[in-house]
Amino acid sequence: MAATTLRSLTIAAAAAAVATFTSPTSATLTGPRCPSRFAWENIQLTSQSLAKQDAALFGFGNAHLDPPQPRCKSFPGDPSWPSDATWSRFNATLGGALIKTVPLAAPCYRHRPEYDPAACQRVREAWSTPRLHVDDPSSAMFPLYQGRTCMPTEDPDAGNCTLGGYATYSVRAENARQVQLAVNFARNANLRLVVKNTGHDFADKSVGAGALSVWTRGLNDVRFWRDYSCGGYRGPAFKLGSGVLTEDVYKAAEENGVTVVGGECRTVGIAGGFIAGGGHSPVSSLVGMGADQVLSMEVVLPDGRFVTVNETSYPDLFWALRGAGGGTYGVVTSITIRAYPRIPVTTMSFVYATNPNVTADTFFAGLGAYMKYFDKFTAAGAYGYFLVVGIGPGQYLFSMMPFWANNMTKAEVTALVTPYLDDLANLGIQVTPNITEYSSLFQAYQGSFGPETVGATDSHAASRLFPRENFRGARLNATLAAVRHAIEGGGILIGYNIRAAPNPNANQYNSVNPAWRKAAAFFILGAAWPAGASDAQIQQASKTLTTDWMEKWRAVTPGSGTYLSEADINEPDFQRSFYGEYYPRLYALKKKYDPKGVFYAPTGVGSEDWYVTNQKKWIPTQNGRLCRRR
Numbered sequence: 327m328a329a330t331t332l333r334s335l336t337i338a339a340a341a342a343a344v345a346t347f348t349s350p351t352s353a354t355l356t357g358p359r360c361p362s363r364f365a366w367e368n369i370q371l372t373s374q375s376l377a378k379q380d381a382a383l384f385g386f387g388n389a390h391l392d393p394p395q396p397r398c399k400s401f402p403g404d405p406s407w408p409s410d411a412t413w414s415r416f417n418a419t420l421g422g423a424l425i426k427t428v429p430l431a432a433p434c435y436r437h438r439p440e441y442d443p444a445a446c447q448r449v450r451e452a453w454s455t456p457r458l459h460v461d462d463p464s465s466a467m468f469p470l471y472q473g474r475t476c477m478p479t480e481d482p483d484a485g486n487c488t489l490g491g492y493a494t495y496s497v498r499a500e501n502a503r504q505v506q507l508a509v510n511f512a513r514n515a516n517l518r519l520v521v522k523n524t525g526h527d528f529a530d531k532s533v534g535a536g537a538l539s540v541w542t543r544g545l546n547d548v549r550f551w552r553d554y555s556c557g558g559y560r561g562p563a564f565k566l567g568s569g570v571l572t573e574d575v576y577k578a579a580e581e582n583g584v585t586v587v588g589g590e591c592r593t594v595g596i597a598g599g600f601i602a603g604g605g606h607s608p609v610s611s612l613v614g615m616g617a618d619q620v621l622s623m624e625v626v627l628p629d630g631r632f633v634t635v636n637e638t639s640y641p642d643l644f645w646a647l648r649g650a651g652g653g654t655y656g657v658v659t660s661i662t663i664r665a666y667p668r669i670p671v672t673t674m675s676f677v678y679a680t681n682p683n684v685t686a687d688t689f690f691a692g693l694g695a696y697m698k699y700f701d702k703f704t705a706a707g708a709y710g711y712f713l714v715v716g717i718g719p720g721q722y723l724f725s726m727m728p729f730w731a732n733n734m735t736k737a738e739v740t741a742l743v744t745p746y747l748d749d750l751a752n753l754g755i756q757v758t759p760n761i762t763e764y765s766s767l768f769q770a771y772q773g774s775f776g777p778e779t780v781g782a783t784d785s786h787a788a789s790r791l792f793p794r795e796n797f798r799g800a801r802l803n804a805t806l807a808a809v810r811h812a813i814e815g816g817g818i819l820i821g822y823n824i825r826a827a828p829n830p831n832a833n834q835y836n837s838v839n840p841a842w843r844k845a846a847a848f849f850i851l852g853a854a855w856p857a858g859a860s861d862a863q864i865q866q867a868s869k870t871l872t873t874d875w876m877e878k879w880r881a882v883t884p885g886s887g888t889y890l891s892e893a894d895i896n897e898p899d900f901q902r903s904f905y906g907e908y909y910p911r912l913y914a915l916k917k918k919y920d921p922k923g924v925f926y927a928p929t930g931v932g933s934e935d936w937y938v939t940n941q942k943k944w945i946p947t948q949n950g951r952l953c954r955r956r
């Protein structure tokens with residue numbers, strides 16, 4: 327295709343964009359007003375705005391007229407794979423937003439055209455920091471499931487750097503129209519589609535070999551209304567683009583004297599996968615889950631249409647998009663969430679370990695002493711984030727990092743935790759609690775949570791939600807025994823004493839795993855292996871985690887499940903575990919809104935209808951062709 331043709335197509339696209347641009351929303355900070363769209367959400371695709379010859383490639387879907395899709399998605403090298411000219415045309419129609427994937431660590435490999443030792447050095451230094459992956463169009467933070475096909479390395483001749491599970495192309499989305507074009511092109515050309523925001527997902531749900539990726543990170547506006555009013559809600563609210571990071575929202579909340587429900591990690595996409603999967607927060611024990619706070623959403627559906635989703639508009643999707651996981655029903659471009667008045671937060675941290683006076687039995691009795699108060703602490707609105715890990719043969723460490731008391735003073739916290747600390751003392755466990763008062767969530771968060779480490783391939787995580795009953799009477803002993811078994815076997819416990827607080831002021835009619843509503847704890851369990859371990863060792867460790875340690879956890883929590891956003895990619899019966907009794911309803915909605923399977927995410931709703939070729943037991947990757955099971 328001639329360059330001039332491309333240029334004129336770009337101009338046509340820009341003109342079309344301007345034509346559909348209605349008046350931008352006002353920046354007024356006081357309401358009352360129902361949700362308005364961001365200016366870039368008014369840049370939309372319409373049938374009329376498409377050149378006639380482009381309709382087949384980029385036009386909207388029609389479930390009744392579209393031809394049946396082949397068994398497998400098109401893959402690079404297939405005769406059906408779009409030609410370079412078609413990709414160029416797509417790029418032009420997008421206004422130049424198409425990116426061809428270059429793996430982040432490509433500069434480390436001599437055989438790559440990107441080879442550049444200095445650039446490699448920078449990638450190696452930053453590889454374990456989330457930000458590197460957040461700001462890359464295709465990278466994700468768990469390379470194990472990408473296939474480890476381009477890891478950073480000191481040795482430029484160590485091997486080959488290939489795309490592996492990374493998407494082939496990405497669309498750097500800056501308006502609704504580009505998202506619509508990507509969804510339409512993927513559907514019409516039978517391409518695998520993935521949605522990548524920050525790449526935090528534990529199962530690498532934001533990567534896929536041979537895929538076209540929609541990169542939403544650029545949709546990062548934040549708007550605040552002190553007095554928002556719509557439907558039944560009146561009060562402070564934020565409208566957030568789906569690429570906004572938690573830390574940016576926390577800062578905006580601080581500046582405006584309010585509290586928002588966000589997670590503990592700085593760079594998770596609060597309006598992307600966080601809310602889509604439910605979203606647990608240090609304030610969840612007080613006001614509920616992230617997904618409970620949503621007032622309205624803007625969404626590009628699998629047929630390419632751009633719609634508002636709320637209690638009255640697509641109410642079934644409003645239910646499904648708040649809890650059942652990202653990358654399944656459409657691409658969310660923004661959400662509106664309620665905010666709460668500023669609350670003070672008091673934290674407490676301490677560490678203890680086995681020592682000559684604290685045997686392993688005493689150590690675990692100390693853990694049991696904490697568990698006994700789980701229900702009481704969460705009922706008081708508090709949250710606890712802690713670590714239990716082996717530090718040598720028969721030696722263990724407990725770190726409270728921190729106990730987080732919402733809306734409480736130091737005196738109130740001291741009164742709350744004294745019985746627990748007394749129990750520890752009676753066991754002979756000496757701790758020196760550091761209790762600190764903060765004026766807001768933001769201040770406490772700054773003082774409590776350090777940067778996360780990601781990008782490693784030396785561990786694998788699984789998780790479980792533990793119901794309140796597990797921490798009472800004889801069940802507490804059984805629970806403690808199951809937890810101890812995993813830790814003694816070498817497991818690393820990242821524990822959350824948390825509940826999804828009932829909150830009549832929030833909207834808790836959503837698809838958040840019902841197991842959350844009964845839980846007093848969420849435990850993540852890691853299995854680690856030595857650096858340079860063979861695949862056989864990784865497989866063995868993963869198998870032990872899933873079928874031994876976790877099997878005991880499942881046995882003591884019958885009917886419960888886990889949090890799909892921080893879960894085991896190998897979880898048996900994931901439908902039951904991640905979605906509980908909502909699964910049949912979620913599956914029916916998947917068939918209703920995405921009958922062609924435009925969206926696929928590993929362990930997502932409806933994912934059992936598909937498989938990825940080229941798999942190794944216990945180390946699933948997205949490095950293969952996506953095909954439908956027949």
Ligand SMILES: Cc1cc2nc3c(=O)[nH]c(=O)nc-3n(C[C@H](O)[C@H](O)[C@H](O)COP(=O)(O)OP(=O)(O)OC[C@H]3O[C@@H](n4cnc5c(N)ncnc54)[C@H](O)[C@@H]3O)c2cc1C
Nearest residue numbers: 523524525526527531589590591595598599606652653658
């Ligand atoms: C270090 C770390 C700390 C974490 N801490 C917490 C925590 O405190 N609380 C908590 O609840 N979770 C936590 N998580 C889990 C986190 O919430 C999930 O991984 C979440 O899915 C990340 O969403 P994302 O958009 O940032 O990431 P991505 O990996 O880019 O996306 C996650 C999933 O959502 C989909 N998705 C993203 N954006 C969109 C969109 N706009 N429309 C449709 N689908 C979309 C993707 O396709 C993918 O399937 C943590 C994860 C890590 C790695």
Ligand SMILES: *[C@@H]1O[C@H](CO)[C@@H](O)[C@H](O)[C@H]1NC(C)=O
Nearest residue numbers: 417418421422423424425426
């Ligand atoms: C898309 O177009 C832009 C602007 O012309 C260009 O910079 C970019 O390299 C193109 N992308 C691809 C994949 O060709």
Ligand SMILES: *[C@@H]1O[C@H](CO)[C@@H](O)[C@H](O)[C@H]1NC(C)=O
Nearest residue numbers: 437475483484485486487488
């Ligand atoms: C790199 O790729 C080439 C060509 O595909 C292959 O011959 C070679 O064995 C590969 N090297 C490694 C270390 O995988």
Ligand SMILES: *[C@@H]1O[C@H](CO)[C@@H](O)[C@H](O)[C@H]1NC(C)=O
Nearest residue numbers: 360556557621622634636639
């Ligand atoms: C829901 O969306 C519809 C359609 O855009 C809008 O008219 C209505 O005001 C919205 N209601 C809420 C509560 O956001």
Ligand SMILES: *[C@@H]1O[C@H](CO)[C@@H](O)[C@H](O)[C@H]1NC(C)=O
Nearest residue numbers: 680681682683684754755756
């Ligand atoms: C163990 O207990 C003894 C006697 O109470 C005490 O002197 C000693 O300091 C303790 N050791 C540790 C490591 O706490």
Ligand SMILES: *[C@@H]1O[C@H](CO)[C@@H](O)[C@H](O)[C@H]1NC(C)=O
Nearest residue numbers: 612613666667669707732733
């Ligand atoms: C915080 O505590 C104050 C005073 O006890 C109370 O009025 C307020 O509702 C609480 N805030 C939240 C979000 O629970």
Ligand SMILES: *[C@@H]1O[C@H](CO)[C@@H](O)[C@H](O)[C@H]1NC(C)=O
Nearest residue numbers: 673675759760761762773774
């Ligand atoms: C207590 O914790 C705060 C917040 O993390 C920290 O700034 C302070 O240095 C700690 N104090 C002690 C004595 O460790």
Ligand SMILES: *[C@@H]1O[C@H](CO)[C@@H](O)[C@H](O)[C@H]1NC(C)=O
Nearest residue numbers: 691798799800801802803804
């Ligand atoms: C729990 O176990 C401890 C010792 O491991 C025992 O003393 C206690 O009686 C048990 N409690 C119940 C309720 O079974």
